[in-house]
Amino acid sequence: MNDEQLLRYSRHLLLEEIDVAGQEKLLSSHVLVIGAGGLGSAAAPYLAAAGVGHITLMDHDAVELTNLQRQIMHTESSIGKSKVDSGKDFLQRLNSSIQIETIQAKASSSLLDELLHSVNIVLDCTDNFLTRHLINAACVKHQIPLVSGSALKFDGQISVFDPRNPDSPCYACIFSPDEQFEEVSCSSMGIFSPLVGIIGAMQAAQALQVLIGFGNSLVGRMLLWNGRNTQIDEIRISRNSACSVCGQAH
DSSP states (O other): OOHHHHHHTHHHHTSTTTHHHHHHHHHTOEEEEEOOSHHHHHHHHHHHHHTOSEEEEEOOOBOOGGGGGTOTTOOGGGTTSBHHHHHHHHHHHHOTTSEEEEEOSOOOHHHHHHHGGGOSEEEEOOOOHHHHHHHHHHHHHHTOOEEEEEEEBTEEEEEEEOTTSTTOOOHHHHSOTTSOOOOOOHHHHOBOHHHHHHHHHHHHHHHHHHHHTOSOOSBTEEEEEETTTTEEEEEEOOOOTTOTTTSTTO
């Protein structure tokens, strides 16, 4: 690290769990953030501020007025602009020394196959059940850790799935891709503004923890946040040997 970086990240360097070695890991890491909406708007800025050297933002959507109630990477002047371009502008103003790459597209198996060979960790900040399963399958295939978050109304959840760990479940171990779920969205159900900030910031924290390698991440655990009652619950989750994505047959 140069002198400017030593000063910029000095508060990290004071933490013995991070120190110079951990910060250098962040500076050399590549994180893929899929979704530049509510969750991504909270997660990506903390990754950038923390010094993740290369961040790729993926989202197909454009900024709308209704997004501004919770998607804090975007402003009134961003309305009509692609979320990834708006997000890139925000992140580069926050930390001009890191690389921000943008992909204005929906996640697909072929696109993820192209990307994941150079990515260290993926943050799923999407709001679509089918997309979450697609991302999970790609991460299992390429053995890339996945930080999965979701938020709706007053409820949020977050977990970490690390296919490099033989004991780690994957997303499909908990939510079978064969089950039929009715898709619900913020536009029809509503969402408490700070909820996405809370879950998104937790996603960033988990990603940094996995990249640096300290403490105990949420592998094998799911954290549930109830914003109505200000209550946090944790459930233990285990790998399903019959899972159609990561089970023994696969």
